Amino acid sequence: QQQVKQSPQSLIVQKGGISIINCAYENTAFDYFPWYQQFPGKGPALLIAIRPDVSEKKEGRFTISFNKSAKQFSLHIMDSQPGDSATYFCAASKEGNEKLTFGTGTRLTIIP
Amino acid sequence: IAGITQAPTSQILAAGRRMTLRCTQDMRHNAMYWYRQDLGLGLRLIHYSNTAGTTGKGEVPDGYSVSRANTDDFPLTLASAVPSQTSVYFCASRPDTGDNYGYTFGSGTRLTVV
Numbered sequence: 001q002q003q004v005k006q007s008p009q010s011l012i013v014q015k016g017g018i019s020i021i022n023c024a025y026e027n028t029a030f031d032y033f034p035w036y037q038q039f040p041g042k043g044p045a046l047l048i049a050i051r052p053d054v055s056e057k058k059e060g061r062f063t064i065s066f067n068k069s070a071k072q073f074s075l076h077i078m079d080s081q082p083g084d085s086a087t088y089f090c091a092a093s094k095e096g097n098e099k100l101t102f103g104t105g106t107r108l109t110i111i112p
Numbered sequence: 113i114a115g116i117t118q119a120p121t122s123q124i125l126a127a128g129r130r131m132t133l134r135c136t137q138d139m140r141h142n143a144m145y146w147y148r149q150d151l152g153l154g155l156r157l158i159h160y161s162n163t164a165g166t167t168g169k170g171e172v173p174d175g176y177s178v179s180r181a182n183t184d185d186f187p188l189t190l191a192s193a194v195p196s197q198t199s200v201y202f203c204a205s206r207p208d209t210g211d212n213y214g215y216t217f218g219s220g221t222r223l224t225v226v
Contacts, residue, residue, distance in 0.1 A: 009152070034214060043116075043202050043217030044155070089154060098143065098206060099170065100215065104154040 003027055004092050006103025013110055019077040021106045023090035026071065030092040034100070035064065035075045038087045047088070048075070080110045114139050116218035118203050124224045125193050133188040133221050135203030143206040144186040145215065146170075146178060148199040155202065161186055193225045 005024045013019045025033075034049035050057045050064040050073065057064045063076040077084055090103040119134045137144065142163040147155040147170075157170030161180040175197060177189045190197055200222050204215040 006154070036215075041219070043204075043219050044215075045217065046214035049214065099145070099157055099160055101157075102147075102155040104152060 003101045004090060004103045006090050006106060008106060009104070010107045011109070013080045013108065015080060015082060015110055015112050017080050017110075019075075019080045019084065019108055019110070021075045021088055021090070021108070022072065023074065023092075023103050024070075024072045025092050027092070027094070027101075028071070029094040030101075031095050032093045032098075033064070033066065033073050034091050035062075036089040036091065036102075038089065038105075044089055077108075080108075082110045082112065084108060085110045116203055116205060116216055118201075118218035118221050120221060121219070122222040122224075124226060125190075127194055127225055128192050131190045131193055131223070133190075133201055133203075133223070135186045135188065135218060136184050137186075137203075137205045137216070138184065139205060139207070139216065140183060141205035141216075142183065142208050144180070145204045145206070146176070146186070146188045147202045147204065148172065149202060149220070150199050158188065158201075193223075195225045197223065198225045199223060 035047045036044035037047045038044040048059050048062050052068050061078045066073045088106045091100040093100045116137045145160045146158040149155050156172050159178040161167045164183045167178050200220045202220045203218045206215050
C-alpha cells in the first residue's frame with residue numbers, strides 16, 4: 001500500500017520556468033512533510049519541510065504548499081535552473097514514529 | 113567532516129553469498145535507518161534503530177538483518193543474497209531534538225547480485 005503517492009514520475013521544464021511536483025498522503029496522523037533532493041551518485045539531502053499548522057513555506061526559490069483537507073502537498077521551484085536537475089522525493093512521518101515514508105520520486109530535468 | 117560513511121561504494125555479489133554493508137556516523141545521532149532505492153519504487157525502509165541496543169523492522173525486512181552494538185555503527189547483513197536484492201542501499205541518521213527531523217544520508221552502496 002503506497003501511503004505517499006508522488007507525481008509526475010518525470011518532468012522537463014525550461015530554464016526560468018516553474019517546476020511543480022505533487023504528493024498525496026493517506027494517513028491523517030502524518031504531521032511532518034519534507035522534500036529531499038538527490039543528485040546522481042549521492043544520497044538524498046533535505047531540501048525543505050513543512051508541518052500542517054501552516055499552508056505554505058518558502059525558502060529561496062523553493063516553496064511547499066500544503067492542503068490539509070485534501071491531504072496533498074506540493075513543491076514549487078521558481079525560476080528553475082539547470083542546477084536544479086535532480087530527483088526529488090516527498091516524504092511523510094508522524095510525531096512519535098519518526099520513520100519517514102517516501103514517495104516514488106520525480107526526475108526533474110531543466111533544459112536551457 | 114561530520115556525516116555518514118558507507119562501505120563499500122559498490123559490489124557485485126554471487127547469489128547465495130553473505131554480505132555486510134557498513135555504515136558509520138560521527139554525529140552521535142541515536143536514530144539510524146537502512147533504506148533501499150529502486151527505480152519506480154522510491155526509498156523503502158528495511159530496518160531501523162532508535163538507539164544503541166535496539167532494532168526494528170521496516171517495510172521490506174525479509175532477507176536482511178541489522179545490529180546496533182554502539183551509537184556510531186549500524187551494519188546491514190544479507191545472509192544469503194538473491195538477485196531481487198540488487199539495489200542501491202542508503203544508510204541514514206536523524207538528530208534527536210529540535211524541529212528538524214531531517215535525515216542525513218550516506219552516499220549509498222550499489223549492490224548487484226548475480
